[in-house]
Amino acid sequence: MNDLTAAFGLALQMLLTLDADLTEIVGLSLRVSFTAVGLAALLGLPLGAAVALYRFPGRRVLAVLLNAFMGLPPVVVGLVVYLMLSRSGPLGVLGLLFTPGAMIVAQCLLVLPIIAALSAQTVADLREEYDEQLRSLAAGPLQRLVTLLWDGRFSLLTAILAGFGRAIAEVGAVMIVGGNIAHSTRVMTTAIALETSKGDLALALGLGIVLIALAVTVNLLALGLRDVARPQYA
Amino acid sequence: MVNRRSLMAGVVLATFLALPAWAQEKSIVVASTTSTENSGLFGYILPKFEAASGIKVKVVAVGTGQAIKLAKNGDADVLFVHHRPSEEKFVAEGLGVKRFDVMYNNFVLVGPKSDPAGVRGMTDAPAALAKVAAAKAVFASRGDDSGTHKKERGLWKIAKVDVEAASGQWYRETGSGMGATLNTASGLGAYALADRGTWLSFANKGDLEIAVEGDRRLFNPYGVILVNPGKHAHVKAMEGQAFIDWLVSDAGQKAIGEYKINGLQLFFPNAKKMGS
Incomplete structure (x- = not known):
C-alpha cells in the first residue's frame, strides 16, 4: 500500500521535474517503438490488404498465420x-x-502480424461496401488496393495503434536484443524490470505509471488528429 | 499517392539503415552479472573510467551462465563474472585471453526472522543448508545457471542434499536474477543464498535478514577476462584491455573499495599488483 502511494508521488515528481534519465529513457522508448511501428505499417498495411483483396496460392494459410502470429511471445521473437x-x-x-x-x-x-491481420479485416469489410463502385470504374488490382487503404485510413489507424500498444509495452524482446544497457538501450519496460529486481518497487511502479500516461497521450494525439482530419467525427 | 508512399518508405528506410551510426562512439560491451549492476557498483565506477579513458562501457547484466554464452558467441568484448571454475574453463578453451582477479565479497544465507530451520548464527553454510532441508523450510533458488546458482548447487552437494528431488516442493527455483529471487523469498518467507552486494543494496527486504555468514566457503571472487580477438576479430581488444587494466590499477581498485551503501563496503579489491 505504501509502495502504491509512493509510486504515484514518484511518477508525478519525475514528470514535473523532467528527470534527465527519465526523458532519455522515454525518448528512446518512443523512437524505437515509433520506428518499429512505422516500418511494420509500411509492410503490414499492403500485406493485409493484399490478403483481403487478391486470390493467390497460400492466401488462406497466410491469413491464418498472420492471425496466429498476433500472439507471438516477445521473448521468442527476441531469442x-x-x-x-x-x-x-x-x-x-x-x-x-x-x-x-x-x-x-x-x-x-x-x-507486423498485428497490423497486417487487423488491416486485412478492415479492408475485407470495405471491399464489400465498395465492390460495385470499383467494378464500375474497372479499377486494376493495384488501384483497388490503394483506394481501399486510403479510404480505410481512419479505421486502419486503430490497427496501427494496436501495434504501437504492443511495441511500447513489451519487455521480453528488447531485453534480449537490446541488453538493457544504461544510456544506450534502456527503455521504459526494461527499466521497470530492472528497478523491480533491485527491489525498488515504488520507483518501478512510478515508471509504469509514466509508461501508461505516455501510451494514453499517444492514443489521444492520434485520435485527435483523426478527428481534425475528419471533422464529422469530432 | 503511390509516389508519396514510396518516398515515405525511402525516408523511413534511410533512417533505419542509419541506425548503426548511433553506436559510432568509442565503446565496449561488457557481459557481466546482475550482482555488479543491481548493487550499483557499475553506476559508481564506470563514470570514473569513462572520464579517464573516453571509452564508454555498455554493460549487459545477465546471469554468469548467460554472460559466458554471450562472450562465447562474440557478442561482448569483456567478460566480468563470478564463478572461477567457469572462468578458468573459458580461458582454457581459448575463448578468453587471460583471467584477472578484480575483487571479492561473499555470499550470505538470508531467511525470515522467524527462522523455521533454526540456522541463525551458524557459520557452517552446508550444515545450515542441511538443516533447512531437514526442516523442509522453503528455499528460493536462482535456478538460472548464474554464478550464485552454481555456488548454491556446490554447497548443497557438500551438504549431501538432493535438491532436484525437492524441486517444486520446499525447493523453489525461480529461474530469475538475484533481485527477483529475493523478491520471491521475501514474499514466501523463504531462505535464499545471495551475494552480499545485492543483498545490501536490495530495497524490498521485508521480513528477511542474514541468517548465516562468515563461512570461508561463501567466498565470492570476481574475475575479468578479455574475449579472445583471435576467435572473434571484431572484439575491441585495445579498449577492452584498457578497461581491464584500469580495473586492476590503483585508481580502479580504489574506486571499487570506495563504493559503499549505508557506510558498508560491498566489494573488496584484490587485484594482484602489476609485475608480481
Whole structure:
C-alpha cells in the first residue's frame, strides 16, 4: 500500500521535474517503438490488404498465420532476432546486436502480424461496401488496393495503434536484443524490470505509471488528429 | 499517392539503415552479472573510467551462465563474472585471453526472522543448508545457471542434499536474477543464498535478514577476462584491455573499495599488483 502511494508521488515528481534519465529513457522508448511501428505499417498495411483483396496460392494459410502470429511471445521473437544478429549468427556482421536498431527489428517483427491481420479485416469489410463502385470504374488490382487503404485510413489507424500498444509495452524482446544497457538501450519496460529486481518497487511502479500516461497521450494525439482530419467525427 | 508512399518508405528506410551510426562512439560491451549492476557498483565506477579513458562501457547484466554464452558467441568484448571454475574453463578453451582477479565479497544465507530451520548464527553454510532441508523450510533458488546458482548447487552437494528431488516442493527455483529471487523469498518467507552486494543494496527486504555468514566457503571472487580477438576479430581488444587494466590499477581498485551503501563496503579489491 505504501509502495502504491509512493509510486504515484514518484511518477508525478519525475514528470514535473523532467528527470534527465527519465526523458532519455522515454525518448528512446518512443523512437524505437515509433520506428518499429512505422516500418511494420509500411509492410503490414499492403500485406493485409493484399490478403483481403487478391486470390493467390497460400492466401488462406497466410491469413491464418498472420492471425496466429498476433500472439507471438516477445521473448521468442527476441531469442530468434538475437540468434540472427549475434556475431555467431548469419547477420552478425551488421553489428546491430545491443543497439536500438536490433530493438526496432524485434519490435517490427512482433507488430507486423498485428497490423497486417487487423488491416486485412478492415479492408475485407470495405471491399464489400465498395465492390460495385470499383467494378464500375474497372479499377486494376493495384488501384483497388490503394483506394481501399486510403479510404480505410481512419479505421486502419486503430490497427496501427494496436501495434504501437504492443511495441511500447513489451519487455521480453528488447531485453534480449537490446541488453538493457544504461544510456544506450534502456527503455521504459526494461527499466521497470530492472528497478523491480533491485527491489525498488515504488520507483518501478512510478515508471509504469509514466509508461501508461505516455501510451494514453499517444492514443489521444492520434485520435485527435483523426478527428481534425475528419471533422464529422469530432 | 503511390509516389508519396514510396518516398515515405525511402525516408523511413534511410533512417533505419542509419541506425548503426548511433553506436559510432568509442565503446565496449561488457557481459557481466546482475550482482555488479543491481548493487550499483557499475553506476559508481564506470563514470570514473569513462572520464579517464573516453571509452564508454555498455554493460549487459545477465546471469554468469548467460554472460559466458554471450562472450562465447562474440557478442561482448569483456567478460566480468563470478564463478572461477567457469572462468578458468573459458580461458582454457581459448575463448578468453587471460583471467584477472578484480575483487571479492561473499555470499550470505538470508531467511525470515522467524527462522523455521533454526540456522541463525551458524557459520557452517552446508550444515545450515542441511538443516533447512531437514526442516523442509522453503528455499528460493536462482535456478538460472548464474554464478550464485552454481555456488548454491556446490554447497548443497557438500551438504549431501538432493535438491532436484525437492524441486517444486520446499525447493523453489525461480529461474530469475538475484533481485527477483529475493523478491520471491521475501514474499514466501523463504531462505535464499545471495551475494552480499545485492543483498545490501536490495530495497524490498521485508521480513528477511542474514541468517548465516562468515563461512570461508561463501567466498565470492570476481574475475575479468578479455574475449579472445583471435576467435572473434571484431572484439575491441585495445579498449577492452584498457578497461581491464584500469580495473586492476590503483585508481580502479580504489574506486571499487570506495563504493559503499549505508557506510558498508560491498566489494573488496584484490587485484594482484602489476609485475608480481
